[in-house]
Amino acid sequence: MKKLFMKTGQIIKGLRLMKGITQEELAAKTDIKVRTIQGIENGDVDPHAYILQSFAVAIEVEFAVLANSEHELDTVDIEANSKWLPLLHLSGLFL
Template identity: 60%
Template sequence: MRTGQLIKELRLKKGITQEDLASLTDISVRTIQRIESGEVDPRAYTLQSIAGALGVEYETLAMNEPSFGGATKEDTSKWLPLIHLSGLLILIAPPIVLWILKRDEVKDIRKHAVDVINYQLSISLYAIPLVLFGIYPILIALFIYSQVVIILNTIKVTAHQPYKYRLNIKFLKPYQEELSLS
């Protein structure tokens, strides 16, 4: 059973409306609707809030998350850190290749690949003037900084913790905008 369906069933068993759940959790009614319909997968803090309001354990909802394209949680735990680790190569090709190969199998791989690619492009852009003006000490510091950030973010992704690339310019968007015909 999908998480949204389980949330809806638990909500109905408690006899509360989507509006009631929204007010208990400080989550918008529209977000509750989108979660229950399966349009979006809720984030961990959203699940925690909903679980508290419904009087169930967080794990009850979290363990009910669907796998993506047949990939197991182990696949995700392996490929997402590898995408981040590929940033150490200072080449844009490895994250792109991994993204293309696993895009139908690993949930959120697009977001992670785009974050790594944006970071690599950003660091490269910052390095150009340093090379042109021969400011090698700062260039070396930038290189070391970028490698440390990549390693730390790989560790965070491996531990299923949120990560952040600082100094990142958003060249690519993590999610495609859906066009509406209305």
């Protein structure tokens, strides 16, 4: 099984997208500027602990998930999520 290492910004972006939250919505929930969120997700900004705590509360994950600088994930899990995520986004059109 292949392993994939992801930076904190990539994890935040992935979790945000899985929750269906836009950067603007995350900014509104956390009182953090959209430009800062963009910088964190792009890897240009290293977030402080209080920002990670705000993200954890808004995205409904444990702080420890975001506090580690790198995360090791199974590529099988990522591939499974990548098949369903677009379908979930499109499902709203059919309601």
